Amino acid sequence: MNFDRKDYSNDVLLHLYQGLLKPRLIEEKMLILLRQGKVSKWFSGIGQEAISVGSTLALNPDEYILPLHRNLGVFTGRNVPLDRLFAQWQGKTTGYTKGRDRSFHFGTNEHHIVGMISHLGPQLAVAGGIALADLLDEQPRVTVTYSGDGGASEGDFHEALNVAAVWQLPVIFIIENNGYGLSTPSKEQFRFNYFIDKGPAYGMEAVQVDGNNVLEVYDTVKRLAEDLRQNPRPVLLEALTFRMRGHEEASGTKYVPQELFEEWAQKDPVENYEKWLLAEGILDEEARMRFRETIKREIEEGLRVADATPMPTANVEQEMADMYQPFEADASLQLTTNDQQPTTDKRYVDAISDALRQSMERYPELVLMGQDIADYGGVFKVTEGFVAQFGKGRVRNTPLCESAIVGAGLGLSIRRKKAMVEMQFADFVTCGFNQIVNNLAKSHYRWGQNADVVVRMPTGAGSAAGPFHSQSNEAWFTHTPGLKVVYPSNPHDAKGLLNAAIEDPNPVIYFEHKMLYRSISGPVPDAYYTTPIGQAALAREGSELSIITYGAGVHWATSLANELNLDCDILDLRTLLPWDEEAVRATVLKTGRIILFHEDTLTGGIGGEIAAWIAEHCFEHLDGPVQRVASLDTAIPFSPPLEKAFLPQQRLRERVEKLLAY
Numbered sequence: 001m002n003f004d005r006k007d008y009s010n011d012v013l014l015h016l017y018q019g020l021l022k023p024r025l026i027e028e029k030m031l032i033l034l035r036q037g038k039v040s041k042w043f044s045g046i047g048q049e050a051i052s053v054g055s056t057l058a059l060n061p062d063e064y065i066l067p068l069h070r071n072l073g074v075f076t077g078r079n080v081p082l083d084r085l086f087a088q089w090q091g092k093t094t095g096y097t098k099g100r101d102r103s104f105h106f107g108t109n110e111h112h113i114v115g116m117i118s119h120l121g122p123q124l125a126v127a128g129g130i131a132l133a134d135l136l137d138e139q140p141r142v143t144v145t146y147s148g149d150g151g152a153s154e155g156d157f158h159e160a161l162n163v164a165a166v167w168q169l170p171v172i173f174i175i176e177n178n179g180y181g182l183s184t185p186s187k188e189q190f191r192f193n194y195f196i197d198k199g200p201a202y203g204m205e206a207v208q209v210d211g212n213n214v215l216e217v218y219d220t221v222k223r224l225a226e227d228l229r230q231n232p233r234p235v236l237l238e239a240l241t242f243r244m245r246g247h248e249e250a251s252g253t254k255y256v257p258q259e260l261f262e263e264w265a266q267k268d269p270v271e272n273y274e275k276w277l278l279a280e281g282i283l284d285e286e287a288r289m290r291f292r293e294t295i296k297r298e299i300e301e302g303l304r305v306a307d308a309t310p311m312p313t314a315n316v317e318q319e320m321a322d323m324y325q326p327f328e329a330d331a332s333l334q335l336t337t338n339d340q341q342p343t344t345d346k347r348y349v350d351a352i353s354d355a356l357r358q359s360m361e362r363y364p365e366l367v368l369m370g371q372d373i374a375d376y377g378g379v380f381k382v383t384e385g386f387v388a389q390f391g392k393g394r395v396r397n398t399p400l401c402e403s404a405i406v407g408a409g410l411g412l413s414i415r416r417k418k419a420m421v422e423m424q425f426a427d428f429v430t431c432g433f434n435q436i437v438n439n440l441a442k443s444h445y446r447w448g449q450n451a452d453v454v455v456r457m458p459t460g461a462g463s464a465a466g467p468f469h470s471q472s473n474e475a476w477f478t479h480t481p482g483l484k485v486v487y488p489s490n491p492h493d494a495k496g497l498l499n500a501a502i503e504d505p506n507p508v509i510y511f512e513h514k515m516l517y518r519s520i521s522g523p524v525p526d527a528y529y530t531t532p533i534g535q536a537a538l539a540r541e542g543s544e545l546s547i548i549t550y551g552a553g554v555h556w557a558t559s560l561a562n563e564l565n566l567d568c569d570i571l572d573l574r575t576l577l578p579w580d581e582e583a584v585r586a587t588v589l590k591t592g593r594i595i596l597f598h599e600d601t602l603t604g605g606i607g608g609e610i611a612a613w614i615a616e617h618c619f620e621h622l623d624g625p626v627q628r629v630a631s632l633d634t635a636i637p638f639s640p641p642l643e644k645a646f647l648p649q650q651r652l653r654e655r656v657e658k659l660l661a662y
Helices: 010-035 049-057 072-077 082-090 122-136 155-167 214-230 258-265 269-279 285-308 316-321 348-362 386-390 402-414 426-447 474-478 491-503 552-564 581-591 606-617 640-646 649-660
Strands: 143-148 171-177 205-210 235-240 343-347 366-370 395-397 418-422 453-459 484-486 508-513 521-525 537-540 545-549 568-572 575-577 594-601 627-631
Touching: 010 049, 010 072, 010 214, 010 269, 010 285, 049 072, 049 143, 049 171, 049 214, 049 269, 082 285, 122 143, 122 155, 122 171, 122 402, 122 426, 155 171, 155 402, 171 214, 205 214, 214 235, 214 269, 269 285, 343 348, 343 491, 348 366, 348 386, 348 491, 348 508, 348 521, 366 402, 386 395, 402 418, 402 426, 402 453, 426 453, 426 474, 453 491, 474 484, 474 508, 474 575, 474 606, 484 491, 491 508, 491 521, 537 552, 537 581, 545 552, 545 581, 545 649, 552 568, 552 594, 552 649, 568 581, 581 594, 581 606, 594 606, 594 649, 606 627, 627 649
Parallel strands: 143 171, 171 235, 205 235, 366 395, 366 418, 418 453, 453 508, 484 508, 545 568, 545 594, 594 627
Antiparallel strands: 343 521, 484 575, 537 568
């Protein structure tokens, strides 16, 4: 193996040596502890240390790195305290996830590291969001993220690289090509020869390095980073290497030909670099032993502290609280019934647009992203005229890549920005589902990083748009702790709840019914205000019956109540996660007859959850069985007569009459 020292001093060369040696010695210790049952699982990076060590030490300390399973050298290179690192692996409270996640599934903003989730690909888009924040702030920084050759088969890889290329984001995408995705060899993963073949297709530079040569990795990343800070753009860096142990220790290595181990053993990144340093007189035997003993003492001390730390004691209240970043809304921005504010009659769609505009003015760190939202103004024209006022930096057209854009929102949050992501139709959120439920929703619980992201969801049926532009999919998200879910029914709440969602530092899924956009209007305060998340409101008051609903259901229920002259409460939930238990309790105690009514399909809908809660907590106050009225348990049909039969309005009348007669 050839090492070209170029103009690097002996101090730099020895610093790289220490950087290589530390993760290797930690790994050797961890493999012993694994056999002793003191560590539950281990993903070995032996043979690949030069990539993470060389790239980490080539960056500035305030530049973010997004590592994977086999990048221990990132954490040691950033001087993460070993006692906390070991505590993390042992599931102790002093670990970075308080025992809630394992191995390298964590981040630390103190050390500018964002850890992985098991799905491998999503962190690539998060890196893009971090780089976008730096670009918008005109900060000359670069972000580095890693992918294995197997993980590069995921769609997130394509989406992240494509967005980074289109937006010219200063990201170095390092692909650790070790020839295997767990047991699957490269020939069964892809048909090209090398990943550098992909770069030109994305419109980005592609570079290949010997991933076992720490000096080559260091020099290449250092050179690229210096260039990217001045000339922002993404680069694909392929590092050729080999994994000397199993994907994780339990999987073994029997599927790998023995001759490959013999070949790559001769290319060991630690041994070869050490031999070169000794041969060049940069390192002597005394210093070699001193480095090793110093690191071993540090490891033993870190283990002593971690071992002495007790396992966590479960505290249910704390577990629940940590799903969200603590936040108390600014009460001075919330209107009361006594407030006399100048108002303008606005349509539902105009109220949403008004909220976005005023939030953009209020929060200079807010960035809007979505398909066609810039010059075109979005398919529903919600952001029409925004580019002229706020510029294309903050009002960003995106490629068709929902996952990458939601992930970029988390990246923006890491750099303390806010993001609004518009789904062109709520149906399309399926393509970004993983980012929402596994990254946005769990990030604060796992390592204390909030996701300050609002996902706007144009939803609902009524326009004969068929199965893929009409779904009501709010229940998917009400089942996901860590998210907040709101669904306004009128222009006043549409503005107030969207402002509140953007103000809130937690991820909020904001549903807006397409058929309400231009069909309803009402007085909306001209000034900025918020409507409290988590509070329901009575849309109609009565004493004989309660209809608990939200969104378009409020209008359908009101229409029927007017037609039948019903003496009923209509409770508009407004927020579906968390929903207002006290308001539900109050209307149950008041009328004793309850109908849960929503456009979403019946099975698994939020109505079933609330019905169960009423049965548990308010059973003795019921004068009849709790009723649920919802859409059919089918996909949404296209033809208007079929869509009408699918929707629940006609069945509401039957249930009202039945319950009143009970």
